[in-house]
Amino acid sequence: MPSPPPPAPKKDSHVPLPPGWVKGYSSSQKRYFWSHKATRASQWHPPTEDEARDPEGARREAEEKTRHEREKRKRGGGGGVPSSAAPAASASAAGAPAAPASAAAAPPKKARAAMGSRVAIIVPYRDLHAEQKRASHLARFCPRMVEFLSSLPGVSEFRVFVVEQSDDGRKFNRGKLLNVGFDIARSEPGGYDAFIYHDVDLLPGDDLGPYGSKTLVLESHIKCGGSAHTFSRMHNGGKYSFEVGPSIFEGLDRPSLNPLRIVFDMLGEEMPVATYTGLGYWTPTGYWRFPIGSKSKFEDLLMEQAEDGPKAVEEWRALRLRLKTLGGSTTAVSLLNLRQDAGFLATTAGSLPFVLRNPDVFADLPLTFDSLHKTVDQIVTVPFLRNFIDTMCIFCGFPAKGAMTAHMLYILERFFEESACYSVPLGGTSQMGDTLKRGLEKFGGKLQLNAHVERVIVENGRAVGVKLKNGNVVKAKKAVVSNATPFDTVKMLKPDEQTVPPDVHKWREELGKLPRHGAIMHLFLAIDAEGLDLSHIEDPAHLVVQDWGRSLQDSQNLCSFFIPSLLDPSVCPEGKHVIHVYSSGGEPYEPWEKLTPGSEEYEAYKEKRASCLWEAVERCIPDVRERLEFSIIGSPLAHEAFLRRDRGTYGMAWAAGTSAPQAGLLGLGLPFPFPNLKTPVDGLLRCGDSCFPGIGTPSAAASGIIAANTMVHVGKHLDMLKELSERDPMYKFLDPGVLGQIYKPLVGGFTPSPELDLEKLGNAKELPVEERDVAKSA
Numbered sequence: 177m178p179s180p181p182p183p184a185p186k187k188d189s190h191v192p193l194p195p196g197w198v199k200g201y202s203s204s205q206k207r208y209f210w211s212h213k214a215t216r217a218s219q220w221h222p223p224t225e226d227e228a229r230d231p232e233g234a235r236r237e238a239e240e241k242t243r244h245e246r247e248k249r250k251r252g253g254g255g256g257v258p259s260s261a262a263p264a265a266s267a268s269a270a271g272a273p274a275a276p277a278s279a280a281a282a283p284p285k286k287a288r289a290a291m292g293s294r295v296a297i298i299v300p301y302r303d304l305h306a307e308q309k310r311a312s313h314l315a316r317f318c319p320r321m322v323e324f325l326s327s328l329p330g331v332s333e334f335r336v337f338v339v340e341q342s343d344d345g346r347k348f349n350r351g352k353l354l355n356v357g358f359d360i361a362r363s364e365p366g367g368y369d370a371f372i373y374h375d376v377d378l379l380p381g382d383d384l385g386p387y388g389s390k391t392l393v394l395e396s397h398i399k400c401g402g403s404a405h406t407f408s409r410m411h412n413g414g415k416y417s418f419e420v421g422p423s424i425f426e427g428l429d430r431p432s433l434n435p436l437r438i439v440f441d442m443l444g445e446e447m448p449v450a451t452y453t454g455l456g457y458w459t460p461t462g463y464w465r466f467p468i469g470s471k472s473k474f475e476d477l478l479m480e481q482a483e484d485g486p487k488a489v490e491e492w493r494a495l496r497l498r499l500k501t502l503g504g505s506t507t508a509v510s511l512l513n514l515r516q517d518a519g520f521l522a523t524t525a526g527s528l529p530f531v532l533r534n535p536d537v538f539a540d541l542p543l544t545f546d547s548l549h550k551t552v553d554q555i556v557t558v559p560f561l562r563n564f565i566d567t568m569c570i571f572c573g574f575p576a577k578g579a580m581t582a583h584m585l586y587i588l589e590r591f592f593e594e595s596a597c598y599s600v601p602l603g604g605t606s607q608m609g610d611t612l613k614r615g616l617e618k619f620g621g622k623l624q625l626n627a628h629v630e631r632v633i634v635e636n637g638r639a640v641g642v643k644l645k646n647g648n649v650v651k652a653k654k655a656v657v658s659n660a661t662p663f664d665t666v667k668m669l670k671p672d673e674q675t676v677p678p679d680v681h682k683w684r685e686e687l688g689k690l691p692r693h694g695a696i697m698h699l700f701l702a703i704d705a706e707g708l709d710l711s712h713i714e715d716p717a718h719l720v721v722q723d724w725g726r727s728l729q730d731s732q733n734l735c736s737f738f739i740p741s742l743l744d745p746s747v748c749p750e751g752k753h754v755i756h757v758y759s760s761g762g763e764p765y766e767p768w769e770k771l772t773p774g775s776e777e778y779e780a781y782k783e784k785r786a787s788c789l790w791e792a793v794e795r796c797i798p799d800v801r802e803r804l805e806f807s808i809i810g811s812p813l814a815h816e817a818f819l820r821r822d823r824g825t826y827g828m829a830w831a832a833g834t835s836a837p838q839a840g841l842l843g844l845g846l847p848f849p850f851p852n853l854k855t856p857v858d859g860l861l862r863c864g865d866s867c868f869p870g871i872g873t874p875s876a877a878a879s880g881i882i883a884a885n886t887m888v889h890v891g892k893h894l895d896m897l898k899e900l901s902e903r904d905p906m907y908k909f910l911d912p913g914v915l916g917q918i919y920k921p922l923v924g925g926f927t928p929s930p931e932l933d934l935e936k937l938g939n940a941k942e943l944p945v946e947e948r949d950v951a952k953s954a
């Protein structure tokens with residue numbers, strides 16, 4: 177952290193500066209400087225009368241003085257020359273002498289204008305093997321670094337030290353060269369504020385997005401949003417909009433721990449919402465309401481509804497206490513800090529103080545990924561509380577048995593915090609996709625709708641693009657990321673049509689056969705609201721359970737209904753309501769696949785399977801059928817077609833407790849219940865709700881972030897975290913700060929991992945001209 181400027185010397189604090197001159201403070205030199213913006217004159221003393229009259233002359237004089245000092249140092253055998261004084265790039269790109277060390281200086285024109293950090297870039301180098309093309313890398317590296325560093329506002333001076341190992345018959349010793357470079361740079365007069373160890377075959381990218389990658393999102397559907405899209409129907413001249421998927425969102429109304437909200441803030445995009453504070457429960461014992469955002473109100477509910485109120489409160493407190501440390505870790509390190517390579521040591525280093533204060537978090541690490549029921553069974557006996565916990569988990573596809581403990585940690589941490597609330601995105605949940613789209617486009621990305629990816633193109637074991645259903649080919653320079661389910665993703669790799677790495681066969685087999693949740697039944701209702709009294713409910717979102725004795729995964733037992741028009745009048749004409757009723761993700765697909773849509777049999781089966789959805793709404797609105805404007809039943813076949821999810825699945829269903837197949841390294845030491853986001857095909861990654869941390873919009877957003885983090889150098893990731901931490905006090909914990917910077921040089925060389933590091937692979941130039949850096953299927 178730069179230290180704050182000392183108080184200005186009294187002597188000049190009130191002296192007005194000549195026109196065009198400004199006074200600044202150099203945190204690196206710990207002293208004031210004066211500069212003239214138009215001429216870029218910059219000096220350590222206030223302008224004299226002559227300098228005020230002729231700033232251009234002052235600049236020339238200052239340059240001359242520095243040049244003189246540089247030459248003097250050179251004659252005296254000193255190491256290098258500050259770039260601010262160098263007349264021209266003296267980088268010895270092609271002609272670097274075969275000496276133990278050579279220094280290359282570059283003059284950042286822009287950097288001369290402002291005072292900031294002095295940066296030394298140390299590059300180990302040797303041009304021994306022609307196929308490594310190191311000389312041509314260096315020829316590209318030097319001008320790019322000059323251009324890049326000159327564009328950074330915080331860098332006043334920089335110097336690139338190319339430390340070359342002679343042809344001494346020994347192995348390339350990167351570490352030693354870095355040490356040599358560091359010693360030379362450190363001995364320079366004035367010193368440096370930052371030392372960056374760099375490789376000659378890595379180039380900083382253009383600042384086009386939060387991570388500088390050009391991203392093309394290819395969406396199969398004609399609407400964006402995937403499982404969270406909205407569709408509309410016209411009826412009697414009025415427009416009715418319906419949700420196809422999620423309805424319950426916490427933490428979207430303000431900066432929060434919800435990764436989706438954090439992404440919005442990262443992109444600088446807003447999504448207006450209306451808020452509400454509870455979830456209606458229609459159970460065998462009647463209606464009650466889970467009040468979000470209050471510890472005490474929840475305990476009141478337990479006292480009121482539980483079979484043994486005081487015991488339920490006691491057990492609830494004990495459960496919270498048991499998971500307190502793990503829960504606390506969610507505010508020590510966020511999902512946004514995660515990445516899948518050694519860089520995570522730097523990006524999660526900020527949690528070190530928390531870990532030191534709570535060493536038990538290590539012992540509990542396996543518990544984080546394990547099934548929640550193992551903890552619940554030890555502590556909770558009161559049926560009402562056990563049932564409630566099951567319903568809190570069910571959105572991830574499982575009740576407590578099968579749900580990853582981490583799922584409940586977020587809920588424990590957030591849902592009971594004072595003022596936590598649920599949100600209705602105004603205009604429909606498709607606003608979530610639209611908000612992300614705005615952010616994507618703002619940073620130079622593009623979303624292409626109606627672009628169904630048929631095949632991932634693999635060349636030399638590497639994903640180099642995709643082929644669309646319409647025959648178009650999109651090349652991807654950096655990576656292809658599939659956001660489709662694993663069942664849909666494996667279909668995009670066609671080993672019979674192309675040569676793929678041998679591991680792909682096993683990977684395809686295992687991912688394709690992963691257990692999966694069933695499909696979903698939908699009922700969409702448009703009703704007349706005239707004279708409708710809904711004063712007995714307070715919220716738009718409701719859960720309906722027929723029988724606690726039956727599985728909550730049974731689609732005929734558990735369902736939800738959502739009336740967004742209670743809070744968002746824009747989704748239907750005035751005086752009407754729209755209702756989305758949907759089953760749990762346990763609707764068996766097999767009977768449906770035997771039926772032909774449109775056939776009598778199919779229509780009859782639709783009516784039959786949807787009758788429990790009608791009955792569910794009737795518990796809240798008894799005369800709902802009489803009020804009907806129109807209704808639509810969505811079968812699993814429709815769900816599959818519109819949401820593009822194989823067999824209409826709610827998602828991958830590996831129950832927590834053991835490692836999933838293809839879980840990667842994490843799965844070796846921990847019960848990690850998700851297949852790895854990396855695949856056996858270099859440059860092909862996955863994200864979405866079948867990746868850690870699972871089903872749900874916050875989780876899907878988190879998995880996308882983890883994939884993006886994994887694709888970039890850890891330095892960019894740290895920069896992003898720092899920038900984000902400054903956007904809101906809530907996000908302060910995201911920045912690992914000085915601890916991250918300490919780890920960065922240790923792990924930086926390993927990020928991104930080699931198969932994602934095109935420059936390191938040395939094949940970037942050989943690839944065909946790319947259309948975009950990343951092709952993402954959704």
Ligand SMILES: Cc1cc2nc3c(=O)[nH]c(=O)nc-3n(C[C@H](O)[C@H](O)[C@H](O)COP(=O)(O)OP(=O)(O)OC[C@H]3O[C@@H](n4cnc5c(N)ncnc54)[C@H](O)[C@@H]3O)c2cc1C
Pocket residue numbers: 394395396397401402403404420421422423424425571627628629630659660661664696758818819820821826863864865866870871872873874876953954
């Ligand atoms: C009825 C229902 C209710 C839910 N309720 C909630 C809730 O209340 N709260 C909550 O947080 N979550 C809820 N969820 C879960 C949540 O919606 C999902 O987990 C999340 O939206 C999944 O996001 P995703 O990006 O992983 O997948 P998806 O949203 O399925 O996105 C995958 C995308 O890939 C596209 N695609 C697939 N194949 C191809 C291809 N070959 N080429 C191009 N594009 C392709 C699809 O069109 C789709 O847009 C619910 C889900 C459903 C279905």
